[in-house]
Structures are given as structure tokens and as C-alpha cells.
Amino acid sequence: MKTRVSLRFKYGLFVFLAVGLLVAASVNSQVGREQSPIDIDSEAVVPAVLPELNFMYSTRVSLTVENEGPGEEFGTVKAFVPDGAATLKVGAEAFELDQFHWHIPSEHHLDGKELPMEMHLVHERFDATGDKKLLVVGVWIVAGKKPHRELDKIFSALPALKGEEKEVERFNLTKLLPDELESFRYDGSLTTPEFGEGVQWIVLKEPIKMSVKQIKAFKALFPLSNDRDVQDINGRIVKTEMEDQDMDDEEEPDDEDDIEDDEDDD
Ligand SMILES: [Zn+2]
Numbered sequence: 685m686k687t688r689v690s691l692r693f694k695y696g697l698f699v700f701l702a703v704g705l706l707v708a709a710s711v712n713s714q715v716g717r718e719q720s721p722i723d724i725d726s727e728a729v730v731p732a733v734l735p736e737l738n739f740m741y742s743t744r745v746s747l748t749v750e751n752e753g754p755g756e757e758f759g760t761v762k763a764f765v766p767d768g769a770a771t772l773k774v775g776a777e778a779f780e781l782d783q784f785h786w787h788i789p790s791e792h793h794l795d796g797k798e799l800p801m802e803m804h805l806v807h808e809r810f811d812a813t814g815d816k817k818l819l820v821v822g823v824w825i826v827a828g829k830k831p832h833r834e835l836d837k838i839f840s841a842l843p844a845l846k847g848e849e850k851e852v853e854r855f856n857l858t859k860l861l862p863d864e865l866e867s868f869r870y871d872g873s874l875t876t877p878e879f880g881e882g883v884q885w886i887v888l889k890e891p892i893k894m895s896v897k898q899i900k901a902f903k904a905l906f907p908l909s910n911d912r913d914v915q916d917i918n919g920r921i922v923k924t925e926m927e928d929q930d931m932d933d934e935e936e937p938d939d940e941d942d943i944e945d946d947e948d949d950d
Contacts (some may be wrong), residue, residue, distance in 0.1 A: 689718070689840075690830075693882040694934065695917055699775070702825065707869070710866060711895065712817075714801070715879055715883045716873065716879070717759065717864065717916075717918045718830060718871050718872055718873060718918065718920060719872060719873045719879060719881070719883045719915035719916070720791070720792075720873045720885060720912075720914075720915060720919065721791035721792040721793070721822075721872070721875055721911075721912060721914055721915065722789075722792065722793075722870070722872065722873030722914055722915055722920075722922075723793040723795075723796055723914045723917075724792055724793065724794050724795070724800075724868050724887065724892040724922055725795060725796075725922075726795050727795075727870060728922065729922045729923065729924045730849050730921050730922070730923050730924070731923070731924055731925070731926045731927065732839075732914065732924070732925075732926060733926055734867075734869060734924075734925050734926075735774045735775025735776075735777075735798075736773075736775060736776060737771040737803070737865050737867070737886070738770050738772070738774075739770075739771065739775065739858070739861060739865075740770065740771040740772070741770040741771075741772075741781070741857035741858045741860075742768075742770055742856075742857055743856045743857070743858055744767040744852050744853075744854050744855070744856065745765060745766055745769045745770070745855050745857060746766065746851060746852065746854075746855070747764060747765060747838070747851070748763070748850075748851060749762070749763045749764075749838055749842075749843060749849065749850050749851075749852055749853040750762050750764065750843065750847070750848070750849045750851055750854075751843040751844065751845060751846055751847065751848045751905070752800075752846070752847075753846050754844060754845070754905040754906065754908070755844060755905070755906060755907065755908065756906075757908070757910060758877060758910065758912075759846075759906070759910055760785040760786060760787065760906075760910055761785060761786060761843065761902070761905065761950075762783045762784070762785040762841060763783060763784050763838060763852070763855075764783045764859070765781045765783060765784070767780070768780070768855065769781070770806050772805075772819070772821070772884075773924045774819065774884075777809060779808060779819045780806035780808055780809065781806070781807050781857070782806050782808055783806050784803055784804060784805045784806065784835050785803070785806075785848040785859065786801055786802070786803050786804075786825075786911055787801065787802045787803075787804070787875075787878045787909050787910055787911045788800070788801045788899070788902050788903055788906055788910060789801060789802075789803075789909045789911055790802035790821070790824055790825075790911065791875050791907060791912055791914075792824070792868075792887050792914075793914050794824075794887045797885040798911070799805050799823070799824045799825070799889055800825055800826055800827055800899055800948060801823055801825035801893075801894070801899055801902065802822055802823065802911075803822070803823040803824075803825060803827060803860065804820050804821070804823075804914055805820065805821040805823065805860065806818065806820050807819045807820070807821065817884070818874070818880075818882070818883045818884070819836065819883070819884040820883055820884070820885055820886070821884075821888065822886070822887035822888065823861070823862065823888050823891065823892055824887075824891035824892075825879065825886070825891055825892055825893070825894050825895055825899070826891045826894075827893065827894065827895070827896050827899060828893025828894065828895065829895070830893070830895060830897070831894065831895040831897065832859075832883070832892065832893060832898060833859070833892045834855065834859035834860070835854055835855050835859075835860075835894060835898065836898065837851050837852050837854075837872075838852055838855075838883055838888065839894070839901050839902065840899045842901055842902065842905060850923055853941075854945045858937075859865055859913055860891035860892070861888070862888055862891065862923050863890065863892075864888075864889065864890040865888060866884075866888070866890065866924065866925055867886045867887060867888050867889060867922045867924065867925065868886075868887040868888045868889065868922050868923070868924055869884070869885065869886050869887075869924070870885050870910060870920055870921065870922045870923065871883070871884065871885070871920060872915075872920075875911075880884075883890075889924075900911075907922070909920060
């Protein structure tokens with residue numbers, strides 16, 4: 685009888701451990717395998733024909749700027765954009781800009797390195813079934829000699845207390861973007877709880893510049909940083925726009941079924 689009891693005990697222990705592992709695995713899988721931010725390895729980025737980006741941003745809007753938790757890991761300062769003030773078309777799909785906010789240091793890394801700050805332009809669209817799709821444009825921020833004049837309307841007097849709001853008038857949203865719109869694109873998640881996936885990410889290659897003073901003003905509100913750690917890429921592919929197709933000396937693969945390009949750009 686003794687052996688049987690001990691066997692039963694061992695079996696019980698095994699079941700207990702197995703259930704424990706399953707619970708742990710399911711908790712883990714709730715966060716998912718397509719998380720953001722990531723470290724973008726520029727050597728591994730795949731050139732592809734990607735839908736064109738068409739930013740239709742208003743040059744004169746009123747923003748509501750709100751501090752959502754100074755000093756907090758997932759806190760930030762958000763600038764809310766009025767409905768219809770800014771649309772981003774990605775190919776034929778139109779996304780509306782809802783709000784933009786900042787992280788210090790950057791959330792996306794480039795070749796293993798973080799940058800001083802990152803701005804997130806959070807866009808949304810509702811598909812035919814009424815589901816909300818999110819698309820976030822990430823813009824890296826580096827230190828330059830001059831202050832960013834448009835962002836100074838916000839950064840010269842950031843709301844410092846949790847829940848504090850201020851209005852910013854006559855803001856030109858087009859000034860948030862760099863000159864070049866080449867990008868890194870991949871599928872990821874929100875970088876704040878609940879880390880929901882299915883978020884399209886477009887991280888622009890060219891950073892914008894802010895003065896050290898402006899960056900320090902933000903740092904003063906988030907002295908411990910407010911960036912999420914980079915997440916495992918888990919086999920995801922980061923794409924970038926193909927080089928200009930007009931390049932003559934590009935080697936063409938041997939292909940008998942060359943499809944004629946019917947586009948006549950007069
Ligand atoms: Zn963000």
C-alpha cells in the first residue's frame with residue numbers, strides 16, 4: 685500500500701506541476717508574440733513595394749494637451765487632435781490621427797541603440813465590420829542646436845501635474861514630420877497595458893530635432909524614463925520601401941513573363 689500512496693502522490697505532484705505550467709504559459713500568451721517596441725536591425729530589413737504614405741494633416745488646429753501621469757513608467761503627455769483634423773492615407777486606407785505623445789528615451793531601437801526620444805502619432809480607422817484598427821507612426825527625436833519651433837508651443841510649458849490639461853492654439857501638425865518619409869514597417873502592439881496586438885507600425889527613418897532644453901523639459905517629468913523594453917521580434921519581418929525603381933544598374937532577375945507597366949505618368 686505504501687508504494688501505491690507514494691505513486692499517487694507523485695502522480696498528483698505531476699498533475700499539479702503540469703497545470704501550473706499551462707497556467708503560466710497561458711498568462712504569457714495573453715501578452716502575445718507580436719509585441720512592440722522592437723530593436724530594428726537595419727541589415728535584416730526587407731525592401732518591398734509598400735503602399736504610399738499620404739499625410740493630410742491640418743496646419744492650424746487646437747490641441748488639448750494632457751499629462752497622464754508624470755514619473756510613471758507608462759505615463760506620458762498626450763496631445764489630442766480634434767476629429768477630422770488629420771488623416772493619414774496608407775495606400776487606399778485612411779486613418780484618422782487621434783493623439784500624439786512622447787517617450788524618453790526612444791522605444792524603438794535602431795541597430796541595438798536607443799535614441800533620445802520618440803514621438804508616437806496614434807491613428808485609427810474603423811473597418812467594414814466596425815472593428816477599430818490602430819496604426820502608429822513612430823518619429824525618432826534627436827538633439828539639435830535649435831528648438832523645434834512648433835513643438836515649443838507644447839514643450840515650453842508642459843502640463844506638469846497628473847491630469848493637468850492645457851489648450852494649444854494654431855498648431856501646425858505637418859511640422860511633426862521629417863522631410864523624408866522612408867519608413868520601417870511591421871506588425872506589433874501597443875507599448876502600454878494591455879499591450880493589445882494588431883497594431884500597424886510605421887517608424888520613420890529620418891528623425892526630427894529638438895533642442896537639449898526641450899528634451900530636458902520632458903525628462904524632468906519622467907526622470908525614470910517612460911519607455912517599454914524592446915520585445916522579441918519572434919520571426920517578424922520589418923519592411924522598408926524599395927529603392928527607386930528607375931535605378932538602371934539594378935540587376936533584374938531572369939524573367940520571361942515580364943509584365944508591361946501600363947502606367948503613363950504624363
Ligand atoms: Zn507611445
